[in-house]
Structures are given as structure tokens and as C-alpha cells.
Amino acid sequence: MSRILSGIQPSGALHLGNYFGMMQPAIALQERGEAFYFIADYHALTSVQNAARLREFTHGVALDFLACGLNPARACFFRQSDVPQVTELAWILSNVTPVPMLQNAHSYKDKTARGLPASAGLFTYPVLMAADILLYDSDLVPVGRDQKQHLEMTRDIAGKINELYGADLLKLPAPVIQETTAVVPGLDGQKMSKSYGNTIEIFLEEKALRKKVLGLKTDSTPLEAPKLTEDSTILALYRLVASPAEVEKMENEFRTGGVGYGEFKHRLFAAIWEYFAPMRARRAELLADAGAVERVLRAGAERARTVADSTLARVRKAVGLR
Ligand code: ADP
Numbered sequence: 253m254s255r256i257l258s259g260i261q262p263s264g265a266l267h268l269g270n271y272f273g274m275m276q277p278a279i280a281l282q283e284r285g286e287a288f289y290f291i292a293d294y295h296a297l298t299s300v301q302n303a304a305r306l307r308e309f310t311h312g313v314a315l316d317f318l319a320c321g322l323n324p325a326r327a328c329f330f331r332q333s334d335v336p337q338v339t340e341l342a343w344i345l346s347n348v349t350p351v352p353m354l355q356n357a358h359s360y361k362d363k364t365a366r367g368l369p370a371s372a373g374l375f376t377y378p379v380l381m382a383a384d385i386l387l388y389d390s391d392l393v394p395v396g397r398d399q400k401q402h403l404e405m406t407r408d409i410a411g412k413i414n415e416l417y418g419a420d421l422l423k424l425p426a427p428v429i430q431e432t433t434a435v436v437p438g439l440d441g442q443k444m445s446k447s448y449g450n451t452i453e454i455f456l457e458e459k460a461l462r463k464k465v466l467g468l469k470t471d472s473t474p475l476e477a478p479k480l481t482e483d484s485t486i487l488a489l490y491r492l493v494a495s496p497a498e499v500e501k502m503e504n505e506f507r508t509g510g511v512g513y514g515e516f517k518h519r520l521f522a523a524i525w526e527y528f529a530p531m532r533a534r535r536a537e538l539l540a541d542a543g544a545v546e547r548v549l550r551a552g553a554e555r556a557r558t559v560a561d562s563t564l565a566r567v568r569k570a571v572g573l574r
């Protein structure tokens with residue numbers, strides 16, 4: 253049975269890009285193998301440096317993941333820092349990781365270009381991520397396209413370890429990137445991302461969500477005129493949440509003209525609101541049970557630790573630490 257693993261940083265509220273890029277594919281895969289999903293709180297320390305906020309985001313993202321359909325009876329769901337073994341593996345891996353490879357990481361370059369201080373933690377972020385993946389002998393890693401390079405680095409690092417210490421020591425993972433949702437556009441048409449301030453958070457209150465969606469950037473084509481369907485952010489998002497018939501209707505109205513962007517945005521809002529209704533209900537239920545999330549995470553950590561201990565024992569021995 254294949255092992256599926258993915259993580260999400262608790263660095264803000266869940267948005268449509270996170271949901272369709274990573275969470276939904278991960279939830280779909282939990283039925284097809286042995287899944288390990290975690291909240292990457294060690295990774296979040298690279299950008300969230302306020303204890304109360306980190307705790308709040310960690311709890312929030314765990315709640316969101318469960319509300320969206322992660323089934324703790326099928327998937328092992330845990331908090332990264334509950335299995336500190338991963339930092340030891342990261343240290344071991346860092347000794348075969350070439351500095352130029354890390355200097356070439358898009359994510360590091362983007363983040364420092366946007367003003368995040370170039371800390372050693374941010375720089376070695378991909379090594380910790382490789383450790384996450386390799387510690388659990390993962391076969392498949394569902395992620396959005398922006399994580400593809402991190403998966404390539406993981407394979408490189410595992411390859412180097414295997415070359416040095418034994419051909420089958422670490423398993424080389426494969427990314428799972430769903431092409432239709434690989435890059436979900438944000439309010440301004442760029443990739444939706446917390447760091448671009450263009451996100452639509454899925455669990456916003458109704459009024460706030462409507463306001464966000466209505467703020468989506470459009471061109472100045474007048475109401476009567478036909479509108480371009482290609483590159484339309486409204487349509488790209490609508491395709492994710494509306495039925496095929498509704499999408500076809502909107503596409504036709506784009507082509508013929510006569511309906512304004514304002515009306516399309518109202519429809520987009522309504523479709524988003526309806527799509528996430530069952531998850532909102534589930535989230536409210538979980539919220540009412542104060543200890544529920546913590547119980548799931550603790551049980552998950554216990555199971556994850558067993559796997560982590562066994563991989564780490566194998567690696568320690570192979571590299572000569574025992
Ligand atoms: P952000 O860019 O908002 O900081 P993260 O880097 O925390 O998001 O991403 C968490 C997960 O969600 C990753 O697997 C990432 O690939 C996926 N993801 C984030 N934004 C998008 C997007 N716009 N389209 C597709 N997937 C996305």
C-alpha cells in the first residue's frame with residue numbers, strides 16, 4: 253500500500269488556493285493508501301514569530317483540515333513539532349545538501365525578495381521539508397505546483413544519501429500535482445497567496461466573504477459587450493465551485509455579452525458560499541467540542557512517532573551514529 257504524505261504551514265487562514273491545490277487532493281488520496289498529514293508548525297516559525305499567533309493558526313488549520321474532510325480514522329493527522337525526530341533527520345540530510353541548491357530555491361528567493369529576513373531557518377527550509385517526507389518513507393506527496401521544486405530537492409537529497417550509505421536507505425517520493433488546480437488565481441489574477449494579499453479565505457463570515465469576492469479585479473469591458481473567457485479569474489474560480497451546467501451558462505454569457513462583471517461576481521460568491529456549506533457546518537460542530545482537535549493530533553503524533561523512530565534508527569545506524 254502506498255504511503256501518502258503532505259503538510260501545510262499554519263501561517264494564516266485557509267484560502268481557496270490551499271484548499272484546491274493541496275487539501276482537496278490530499279483528502280481524496282486518504283482513501284487510496286496510508287496517509288500521513290501534518291501541520292508544519294516548525295516551518296511556520298520561518299514567518300510567524302509570535303507565540304500566540306502560531307498557536308492560534310496551528311489550531312485553526314487543524315480544525316479547517318478536519319472540517320474539510322480529513323478523516324482521522326483513515327489518515328494519521330499530527331503536528332510536526334510533536335515528532336521532533338524530524339529535526340534530527342534534517343540535520344543528517346543537511347550534510348549532503350549543497351548550498352548552491354538551496355540558493356537556487358524559488359521559494360527562498362521569493363520570500364527574501366518580498367522582505368522576509370534571510371534567516372538560516374528560511375534558507376534550510378527545504379532540508380526540513382525533505383526530512384518530513386523521507387522520515388515517513390513517503391511514496392506520494394500531494395501539493396500545489398509551487399512545491400514542485402521542493403520535491404525535486406527532496407529526491408536529490410535522498411539520492412545522495414542512498415549513494416553514500418546504501419541504495420535502499422531512503423525512499424524517493426513522487427509529487428502529486430493536480431493540473432486543473434495547480435495554480436488557483438487570486439483576487440488580482442496572480443497566484444492566490446497569503447503573501448500577495450489576494451486571498452479568498454474559505455471560512456470567512458458571509459458578509460466579509462461577499463465583500464472579498466466583489467472586490468475581485470476585472471477589466472473595464474462594459475456590461476453589454478462580450479467578455480474574454482480565457483484568463484478570466486471569475487471563470488477560473490467559478491469552475492472550481494459551480495456545477496458544469498452553471499459554468500457553461502456563465503461561459504455563454506461571457507461570449508454573448510449583456511451581463512456585467514458585478515452579476516458574475518455575485519454568482520461566484522453564491523457558489524463559493526454553497527460549496528463550503530457542509531464544511532462550515534462540520535467546522536462549527538468541531539468548534540463546539542473543545543478538546544476534539546487536540547485529541548486527534550495527539551493520537552496522530554503517537555502513531556507518527558512509531559514510524560519516525562524506526563526510520564531514524566535505520567538512518568542513524570547507516571551513517572555511523574550507532
Ligand atoms: P501561501 O502561498 O498562501 O502562503 P502556502 O505556501 O502555505 O500558501 O501553501 C500551502 C499549500 O497550498 C501548498 O501545498 C501549496 O502548493 C498550496 N497552494 C497555495 N496557494 C495555491 C494556489 N494559489 N494554487 C494552488 N495551490 C496552492
Ligand code: TRP
Nearest residue numbers: 257258259260261292295381384
Ligand atoms: N512547504 C509546504 C508549503 O509551504 C509545507 C510542507 C512542509 C510540506 N513540509 C512538507 C508539504 C512535506 C508536503 C510535504 O506548503
